[in-house]
Amino acid sequence: MKYWVAYKTIVYKEVSRFVRIWPQTILPPAVTMTLYFVIFGNLIGSRIGEMGGFTYMQYIAPGIIMMSVITNSYSNVVSSFYSSKFQKHLEEMLVAPVPNWVILAGYITGGVSRGLMVGAVVTCVALFFTRLHLHSVMITILTVLLTSILFSLGGLINGAFAKSFDDISIVPVFILTPLTYLGGVFYSIDLLPDFWRQLSLFNPVLYMVNAFRYGILGESDIGIITAYIVIITFIIVLVWTAMWVLNKGAGIKN
Numbered sequence: 001m002k003y004w005v006a007y008k009t010i011v012y013k014e015v016s017r018f019v020r021i022w023p024q025t026i027l028p029p030a031v032t033m034t035l036y037f038v039i040f041g042n043l044i045g046s047r048i049g050e051m052g053g054f055t056y057m058q059y060i061a062p063g064i065i066m067m068s069v070i071t072n073s074y075s076n077v078v079s080s081f082y083s084s085k086f087q088k089h090l091e092e093m094l095v096a097p098v099p100n101w102v103i104l105a106g107y108i109t110g111g112v113s114r115g116l117m118v119g120a121v122v123t124c125v126a127l128f129f130t131r132l133h134l135h136s137v138m139i140t141i142l143t144v145l146l147t148s149i150l151f152s153l154g155g156l157i158n159g160a161f162a163k164s165f166d167d168i169s170i171v172p173v174f175i176l177t178p179l180t181y182l183g184g185v186f187y188s189i190d191l192l193p194d195f196w197r198q199l200s201l202f203n204p205v206l207y208m209v210n211a212f213r214y215g216i217l218g219e220s221d222i223g224i225i226t227a228y229i230v231i232i233t234f235i236i237v238l239v240w241t242a243m244w245v246l247n248k249g250a251g252i253k254n
Contacts (some may be wrong), residue, residue, distance in 0.1 A: 003098055003099065003102045004097075005056060006098040006102050006103075006106070007036070007102050007106050007109075007146035008104055009106075010102075010103065010106025010107065010109075010110070010242060011106050011109045011110055013077070014080060014107060014109070014110020014111075014113070015108065015113050015114075017080060017110075018076055018110075018113075018114045019096045020116055020224060024035060024178075025076070025114065025118075025195045026121060027117060029068045029071070029072055029118045029122060030118070030121045030122060030125055031119070032068075032172075033064050033065075033067075033068055033125055034102070034120045034125050035106075036060075036064050037061075037064065037125065037126065037200075038129075039049070039058075039059070039235045040060055042057070042129070042185060044056070045064055049254075051187070052188055052197035052217070052219045053219065054219065055130065055219060057130040058131070058217065059213075059217070059219075060128045060134065060186050060189075061126045061130055061132060062132075062142055062209070062212050062213040062215075062216045062217065063115075063125055063131070063183075063184065063185030063186065063209045063212075063213065064122065064185065065119055065122050065126060065210060065235075066119075066144070066147065066185070067180050067185055067209075067210050068115075068118050068119055068122040068148060069115040069116070069118065069119040069144055069147060069151075070180060070205070070208070071172070071176065071180070072109070072114050072115050072118040072119075072152050073111045073114065073147075073148040073149075073152045073155065074151040074152065074154055074155040074158075074172065074176060075155065075172065076110060076111045076114040076115070076152070076155065077107050077110065077111035077135060077153075077155030077159065078092075078154075078155035078156070078158045078159040078162070078168045078172075079155075079158045079159070079168060080110065080159070080173075081107060081155065081159030082162050082165070082167075082168050083159065084157040085160070085252055086165075087159045087161075090171070090252060091252070092195075094246065094249065094252070100242065100243060100247055103246060104156070104239075104242055104243065106208060107152070107158070108152045108153060111148065111149075111151070111152030111156075111236060112145065112148040112149055112152055113143075113242050115147075115148035115151070116144065116148060117150070118121055119144060120147075124148055130205070132216055132217075133216070133217075134215070134216060134219055135214065135215060135216060135218035135252050136214070136215045136218075137186040137215075137234065138215075138216035139211065139214060139224065140212065140215030140216055141207075141215075142210065142215075142226075143211040143215055143231075146208075146228075146231050146232065146235060147156060147208045147212070147229065147231065148236055149235060150208075150231060150235050150238060151176075152244050153235065153239060153241075154171070154238060155180040156242050156245075157238065157241055157242055158171045159244060160242075160246075160250065160251040160252055161179065161245075161251035162251075179203055179204070180203045180205050182200065182203055182205075182206075183200075183203050183205030183206045183208070183209050184200070184205075184209050184210060184213075185209055187204065188221055189201075189221045191220055196231075200236045203230070204230060204234055206222065207222055207226070207230040207231060208227070208231060210222040210227055211224055211227040211231070213226065214227075230249030
């Protein structure tokens with residue numbers, strides 16, 4: 001392909017970047033998620049009992065895996081893209097004879113690669129605590145891919161508009177973390193009062209967690225078709241926004 005070399009180069013840079021410092025990028029999520037399994041799964045789960053016909057450990061495992069995919073896909077792209085902008089070599093890519101969609105695809109692939117790698121590590125950790133049986137391989141893989149793409153796009157947009165290294169932590173702390181914890185990772189929204197249940201339906205993370213849980217356990221609070229409509233809609237909006245950012249140089253060019 002005409003632009004294959006450019007795409008491959010960006011992907012190689014992105015992947016080698018987080019693999020080279022794996023004690024900072026791969027290991028910490030595995031340790032953090034292990035603590036979630038120990039605290040929520042063993043200590044609290046033993047008091048809660050079953051949820052949705054599964055042990056509490058089985059029920060929360062898909063959500064914890066998805067949480068690791070979300071945070072790492074996002075953080076990989078936001079930190080890398082902002083660093084490229086801060087060090088001024090992003091501008092060199094933008095003026096090179098390479099379409100912006102190739103640049104976008106390269107960064108997104110890097111974010112997806114880290115998200116999937118961390119997700120695989122956390123899945124292995126989960127198997128030490130509980131047994132997981134895939135209900136649908138296709139739904140499981142498709143959901144984790146789409147979710148990783150979506151949050152990689154979000155990371156790129158955040159990185160483009162960030163003016164300092166402090167700015168790249170604002171969205172994860174004040175938006176991403178609350179949405180993740182309130183996205184049905186640790187509970188079923190059917191347990192909530194009607195008002196809070198309806199309010200939860202505005203949380204996009206809820207649809208991703210439940211689609212992934214359905215792929216593994218066959219259990220979901222949300223219809224799988226509805227979940228995919230929401231996820232794909234968000235991806236379309238973020239792709240359009242990311243391309244607009246790259247084409248206009250919004251937040252990038254002084």
